[in-house]
Amino acid sequence: MTNCSLIEDLIESVIKYDTATKDVRVGLSWAGVHGDRCGIATVYEPRNSAGNYTNRMGSLTDNSTLELACLARSWNLVEAGIGVAAINSMVPLSENCENNAVDIILDMAKDKNIVMVGAFPFSEKIRRIAKQLWVLELDQELIDPDGGVIPSSASEYVIPESDIVVITGSAVVNKSIERLLALSSEANAYTIVMGPSTPMSNVLFDYGADLIAGVRVLKPEAIMRKLSQSGGILTPMNCPGELAYITINK
Numbered sequence: 001m002t003n004c005s006l007i008e009d010l011i012e013s014v015i016k017y018d019t020a021t022k023d024v025r026v027g028l029s030w031a032g033v034h035g036d037r038c039g040i041a042t043v044y045e046p047r048n049s050a051g052n053y054t055n056r057m058g059s060l061t062d063n064s065t066l067e068l069a070c071l072a073r074s075w076n077l078v079e080a081g082i083g084v085a086a087i088n089s090m091v092p093l094s095e096n097c098e099n100n101a102v103d104i105i106l107d108m109a110k111d112k113n114i115v116m117v118g119a120f121p122f123s124e125k126i127r128r129i130a131k132q133l134w135v136l137e138l139d140q141e142l143i144d145p146d147g148g149v150i151p152s153s154a155s156e157y158v159i160p161e162s163d164i165v166v167i168t169g170s171a172v173v174n175k176s177i178e179r180l181l182a183l184s185s186e187a188n189a190y191t192i193v194m195g196p197s198t199p200m201s202n203v204l205f206d207y208g209a210d211l212i213a214g215v216r217v218l219k220p221e222a223i224m225r226k227l228s229q230s231g232g233i234l235t236p237m238n239c240p241g242e243l244a245y246i247t248i249n250k
Contacts (some may be wrong), residue, residue, distance in 0.1 A: 002131045007072050009109045009203045013089035018066035023220075024082065025228040026054075030196075031081040032227045035065035038220035039088025040227060040234060041197040042170035054079045065090050072172075084163030084197055093216055101194050101213030108164060108190065116157050117180055118168030118195070119149070134158045135207035138174075152176070159183040165191045169214060181208040183236050196234055196243075203232040206248045215246040 025035040032040045036106075054060070054076065060068065065086050069098070072083030102122050113132045116123055119142065127133045127148065136152045143149055150158070159165055165184040171177040177193070184191040186207035193204055198214035205212070217223050217240040226242075227234060236243045 002173050004178055006181075006203065007175065009170075010087050010172075010199055010201055010205065011072065013201055014069060014087055015091065018064050018092040019085075019090075021063060021065050022069070023060045023069060023224055024060040025224045026078065026082065027227045027230060029230075029232065030227040031078070031085040032220075032224045033065060033082065033086040034220045035086070035089045035128060037089050037093075037105055038217035038223060039090070039247070040215070040217065041084035042173050042195075044077040044174065046191075052143060054082065068084060068162045071216070072102050075175075077174060080175070081197075084173050084199065085198050087201075088197070089201055093200055094248070095247065097246045097248050098102065099213075100245045101192060101211065101247050104247070105164070105192065106168060106212075112163040113161055114164045114166065115155070115162040115189075116166045117152070117155065117171060117176075118166075120166065120168070120194075121146055134167045135160075151157060155180060155183060159162050159189065160187045162187055162189045165189045167191065167192055167193045167209075169203065170196035172199060178207060184208055200245055200246060200248055210250050211247060213245065216244045216246050218242055219238050226234045234248075 019035040025032045030040050049086055068086035070081040072081045093153050109126050110129045111131045111210045114130045115134050117136045133148050135149045137149050138152050161212045167180050191209050193209045194213035196215045200214045220241045
């Protein structure tokens with residue numbers, strides 16, 4: 001377990017929304033927790049013989065959503081994904097926050113230095129209009145310096161030169177989020193945390209985010225079934241009527 005202050009503040013912020021857990025699903029790429037509401041988050045696929053599994057398998061629904069949320073502290077990134085999904089199931093969402101952050105980014109990106117932490121599907125649209133786009137990538141097989149895809153360790157060098165920083169919500173799961181937000185604040189960059197893993201919580205604003213963009217689960221049973229049967233990303237595009245984009249400004 002870790003003592004990441006952002007994670008601790010997220011857990012603290014949802015204590016009063018604790019409820020019984022109806023269902024937990026863990027697929028190749030995503031975890032889902034269904035309490036009063038449903039939340040999803042990235043899980044990092046185990047790639048070694050020791051695995052990266054939870055020893056709670058089969059008994060996760062015996063825990064309340066708050067007990068599951070505490071797994072966000074774990075360095076086991078399957079458990080941490082379950083924990084962030086539980087937090088996302090507990091954060092109350094405004095009914096008036098549906099929007100697509102991609103349009104907002106495209107409006108801001110012209111002639112700007114932009115860092116993306118994670119390869120978003122719209123990155124090439126951004127590259128065509130930005131002054132410079134760096135994509136920070138964990139997967140070494142995807143590194144392509146000539147194409148602007150560089151190791152995540154380069155964050156210390158390129159974020160200080162940026163005007164806009166777009167951070168994947170999965171950085172909450174692997175706990176790189178706090179340092180990335182600190183670097184972005186020091187650079188005075190406009191900072192967006194986005195993706196289905198993103199907790200739609202004011203806590204992220206306290207740590208320097210300017211915009212948070214995630215999803216609302218409209219049909220929990222359908223989404224839980226899909227994430228347990230697919231390794232692909234879940235978006236409102238491939239889950240029409242089941243997920244909706246949402247954004248909140250600082």
